[in-house]
Each structure stands twice: as structure tokens, then as C-alpha cells.
């Protein structure tokens with residue numbers, strides 16, 4: 240049982256959660272923060288009670304999706320879990336999730352913990368939680384004004400891995416040289432995942448690549464194949480570092496546009512044919528990371544299959560919004576060049592008349608620096624220009640976005656800017672005609688605004704309820 | 706819009722694969738479009754590690770910024786091969802835009818925390834000292850070079866503090882009214898020496914500051930064709946994006 244001090248922290252936290260729910264303010268990290276102030280050890284005390292330990296998911300893109308896919312698999316395995324679902328991935332928000340999941344007497348009855356964590360927070364989290372494994376999805380430039388430089392982030396995660404208990408495992412993306420390099424000097428066990436199928440991607444470098452240089456010796460990497468960004472099949476001819484042979488690998492991919500994808504995955508437990516209901520090539524990486532974690536946790540194949548198939552698109556990650564009269568709308572978060580390029584690629588795959596609304600904010604949670612708009616490859620929208628019926632921009636930086644689109648070749652006079660997010664969405668929806676698709680691409684805080692606006696306008700999909 | 710002149714300009718993009726932080730490729734996109742809209746062909750040649758750069762035939766040079774690791778990678782190549790020729794060409798009036806790390810490399814030296822001095826190319830009579838904090842945020846500055854009431858806007862993110870000397874009449878590109886600029890102390894932002902410009906502004910700098918883009922293009926045309934005007938563009942979104950930053954972040 241918990242000490243009086245820990246109990247006091249727990250109850251303070253629980254009260255704050257209750258107040259939060261009752262009055263709806265304070266934020267998801269506040270209760271955890273209060274609990275920690277009273278009892279700094281509270282997260283450790285709660286997390287150590289998890290029967291089967293915790294898996295931690297970090298990386299630039301896909302950590303929310305990966306941890307939710309894993310959660311779906313865990314649920315299909317009839318296990319209970321503690322999970323920071325709200326996407327509050329700093330230590331306060333994670334502590335809130337554990338406080339919320341504990342009984343009033345301070346017991347955690349869940350079998351498993353799934354913790355999505357911000358890259359900058361991971362060393363502290365590993366120290367406090369001592370997880371069973373850490374999944375690293377990828378490293379891309381994201382909100383640089385918050386972290387300084389990518390190198391530092393990668394080193395920070397490497398440092399966290401070295402703090403893992405000996406029986407823990409690192410689940411690493413073999414196709415990302417920045418992630419895979421962490422496996423080099425990691426003394427513990429590593430489980431690599433990757434994509435072998437080369438039906439997607441290119442022999443040549445695509446746009447907004449991050450870094451093509453060997454993290455171990457600084458020389459340029461040689462690539463046989465690129466998937467996107469710096470992800471691909473690579474080797475360093477100088478120091479011999481190369482893409483590790485993944486234990487969990489995709490050997491055949493069939494992309495089915497908005498319907499998702501089907502793929503073959505080879506695992507130490509056999510070769511499986513799986514279906515994923517979430518569109519986007521990058522989501523195959525997220526699924527792979529979830530599969531690797533599930534294998535590490537000895538979850539049954541049936542649960543993996545059912546979890547991935549039943550998993551619906553995550554909040555803002557290419558969500559479909561149901562409209563009447565044969566009109567369609569999609570909502571997809573954009574927050575950095577690589578993620579944005581993937582959204583554009585999915586958009587371009589879908590033929591037919593379409594309208595576009597890009598909403599750019601520069602609040603702290605979006606990243607104050609929006610120069611990434613110029614690293615993102617909006618030029619690749621060109622093939623759908625003939626299908627593009629109208630182009631809107633909105634948000635605090637909507638004029639910057641209009642300028643960006645203007646320089647891809649869209650005439651200045653065909654771009655319409657409305658500062659207010661709700662009125663921009665309303666105008667765009669009103670113009671969208673039967674048979675047309677409206678794509679709404681917001682940054683993070685703009686996504687929250689869009690969600691609220693869509694709800695007010697009567698277009699709230701059910702799977703937003705989390 | 707398309708005047709049928711056959712003017713062609715050549716731009717050399719230095720180390721595009723290494724110096725590519727914070728959307729700086731937007732500067733190239735901007736120069737290319739602004740030429741295209743005026744019927745000028747802009748040829749872009751990239752010159753990275755081990756590649757030759759023919760500055761004699763060039764009309765414009767662009768050099769962005771990179772992370773410390775990337776800048777270390779190209780340091781030798783730049784010092785030994787391209788740098789000296791670039792300095793010679795810039796002394797002869799070749800228009801050049803250097804941003805952040807590129808700007809620092811063209812100064813006299815960069816002094817690290819431990820007091821070590823990494824020599825620069827010395828085109829700019831300027832030196833940079835490592836700072837303990839990063840200077841990050843939106844910048845609004847007065848840039849008389851670009852017109853009487855002209856402002857310059859952008860986003861800075863640097864830890865180096867740059868100080869200007871006076872050799873050859875080097876001047877700050879602008880005077881900050883909001884943000885830090887070169888060193889957070891003397892209001893200076895960037896540097897102009899002959900037709901070479903250094904700046905800490907990302908954003909990237911050219912799309913939202915069309916006057917600076919056109920200043921560089923005019924200088925390039927002057928050298929290549931002995932003048933020749935740049936037709937005026939509508940600049941609808943250029944101006945609106947510029948104004949939105951100037952109004953939101955500029956001091957009233």
C-alpha cells in the first residue's frame with residue numbers, strides 16, 4: 240500500500256481530475272502536476288504495480304497512433320491497461336493518467352501500461368517508470384524552436400535507452416538511420432522493425448529529407464531505396480553502419496487509398512497477412528511498431544489482427560467526416576514537413592473534384608516557427624490542380640499559407656483567406672458540392688478549433704469521442 | 706505578365722543538402738518564381754561537398770544554415786575549395802544571400818564557449834561568439850536599404866551573437882524593433898557588404914520580404930545586363946503575410 244504522503248498526492252490529483260471534469264478547465268497535465276508536488280514518487284509507486292509492466296512509445300511522428308494501435312491490440316487480448324490516451328505526453332499528463340487509473344486506496348489493477356511520451360521527457364520517464372520496453376518510431380524535425388536541434392533529441396533518447404533495466408528491450412525502426420543508430424551502442428536487447436517491400440518509395444531522394452548522414456561517423460549514407468524523409472534502405476560505406484536486418488518486416492504492401500492497406504508481415508512467430516483500416520503509407524510503420532511491441536508482450540496473433548483491423552483513424556490523422564448528399568470531407572493534422580508530405584500524397588492518390596482548406600496556427604503547441612511550410616512539398620499538389628475547385632487558408636498564419644500555395648503555382652486570386660477558423664470551415668463546406676471532397680489540413684491547435692467548429696456546425700464523427 | 710525578354714540568371718546554391726534548416730529552400734523557390742513571373746530564366750546549380758562552383762559565371766549565390774554537425778562536415782570543403790573563390794567574387798560585387806550558419810561562416814571567426822576560434826572566410830567584417838541561450842522568435846526590423854519605410858520580417862533561432870566591425874562600410878541589414886537581431890544588444894540585424902547580405906532571418910526570409918528578393922535580383926541583372934528593370938509584381942500575399950507579422954509582432 241502507499242505511504243500517507245503518496246496517498247495524499249493521489250487524492251489531491253484525483254480531486255483535481257474530478258474538478259477538471261466537473262468544470263472543464265485546468266488541462267490534463269494539471270492533476271498529475273499537483274500529485275507530483277505533494278508526492279514526487281507517485282508515478283513510480285503507481286507504475287511499479289502494473290502486472291505486466293509498461294511499454295513506452297516515443298519518436299517525432301506516429302507516437303499517438305502507435306500507442307493507440309497497441310492499446311487496441313491489448314484490449315482485444317482481454318487485458319486491462321493504463322494509457323495516457325488524451326495525448327498529454329509530458330510527465331504531468333502521464334502522471335494524471337496513472338492517478339486516474341488507480342483505486343482510491345492507491346492500487347493499480349491494470350495488467351499493462353502504454354505510455355506515449357515526448358522525446359524531451361523520456362529520460363525522466365524511464366527513470367521513474369522502468370518500463371519493459373521503449374518503442375522509437377522515427378526522428379524528424381518538429382517544433383525546432385522547442386528542442387533546439389534534432390541531434391540533441393536523438394542523443395536524449397539514446398541516453399534514456401541506456402537507463403533501461405537490463406531485461407528491457409528497445410523496439411527500433413530499422414529504416415530510420417537516426418533511430419537504428421541508437422541500437423548500435425545500446426547494451427540491451429533490440430527488436431528492429433522495417434519495410435522490405437520496395438513497391439512504394441523511390442530509388443532517388445524525395446523532398447524534405449532530414450539528414451542523410453551517418454550519425455556514427457558523419458559521412459554521407461548510401462541509399463538503395465528511399466521510403467520517405469530519411470527512411471529507407473541505407474548503409475555507410477565509411478564506418479560500416481547499415482540498416483539492421485529487421486526481425487519484424489513487411490514484405491508485401493497493397494495500398495487501398497482511403498480504405499487503408501493490406502500487408503504481409505514476417506515475424507518470429509510466423510508470416511501474417513494483415514489489414515489496416517487506417518490510410519497512409521506511414522501508418523504501416525505505426526502498425527509495425529505496434530506489432531513489434533505486441534510480440535514483445537506475447538499478445539496473441541488473433542488480437543493483433545483484430546486490433547489493427549478494428550482500429551479507426553486517430554484524432555485528426557486523416558479522419559473522415561460524414562456529410563450528406565454524397566459530399567465528403569477529410570481532416571488531417573499537419574505539423575511538420577514529413578507528416579505533411581504524407582498527407583499530401585494520400586490526398587493526391589484520391590482522384591475526383593476536391594477543395595482544400597489549410598489552417599495554420601503558430602501557438603506554442605504548434606511550434607512558433609512556421610518556416611517548415613517551405614520545407615513541406617506542397618509542390619506535389621500539382622497533379623490535382625485541375626481537380627482543385629477552391630483553395631482556402633485560415634488561422635493565425637493563414638496569410639503565410641496563402642503565400643506558400645501561391646508560390647507552388649496556384650494563382651494569387653484563386654486563394655481565399657478567412658482568419659476565423661469556424662467561418663473558413665463554414666464557407667468551405669457550403670461551397671463543397673455533391674461528389675466533391677473537402678480536405679481540411681490544420682496544425683495542432685487549429686485541429687482543436689476545427690473539431691469544435693465542426694461540432695457546432697453539426698458534423699461531429701463519433702470516433703472523436705475518446 | 707510575360708515580357709518576352711530572354712534574360713537568364715544563374716544562381717549557385719551552396720551545400721543545399723547540408724545547409725537546409727528552417728525552410729530556407731523557400732528562398733530559392735521565391736527567386737525562381739519571381740524571375741519566372743517576369744520572363745527571366747533562373748538556372749539553379751547546386752554545389753555541395755567535393756563539387757565545383759563556378760562563381761565567375763554566377764549571378765547570385767545562396768547559402769543557408771545547418772546544424773552544428775552539418776556545418777562541421779562542410780567546414781573544410783568550404784575553407785579550402787569554394788570559400789576563397791566566393792569571397793573574391795563577392796568582393797567583385799556578386800550578389801549573395803547567406804542565412805544564419807552561412808552568414809556566420811562568412812564572418813571573421815566563430816568563438817565557441819571554450820574560447821576556441823573557428824576561422825571564417827572573412828568576407829564580412831563580423832565575428833560571432835557562442836551564447837548561452839538561444840535567441841528565438843519573430844523579428845520586425847526597419848530596413849532603409851529596401852525603401853524609406855521598408856520593414857523586414859522573419860523568424861530567428863540562433864545561439865551565436867554576431868558583432869559587426871566597420872571595414873569596407875559594412876552595415877547592418879536592418880534595425881530590429883522587435884526580436885533580437887545579430888546579438889540582442891545593438892539592434893543590428895544581419896549585414897550588407899557590397900552586394901552580399903547576411904541575415905539571421907528564417908521564415909524563410911525572401912517570400913515575405915519581396916523587396917529583399919528584388920534587391921538581390923536587381924543587383925544580379927545590373928551586373929549581367931548593365932541594368933534592365935524588374936517589372937512590378939502584384940505581391941498580394943507577399944504583402945499580406947509581411948504585414949500580418951509586422952502588425953502582430955512589431956512594437957506599436
Ligand SMILES: [Zn+2]
Nearest residue numbers: 453456475478
Ligand atoms: Zn558511418
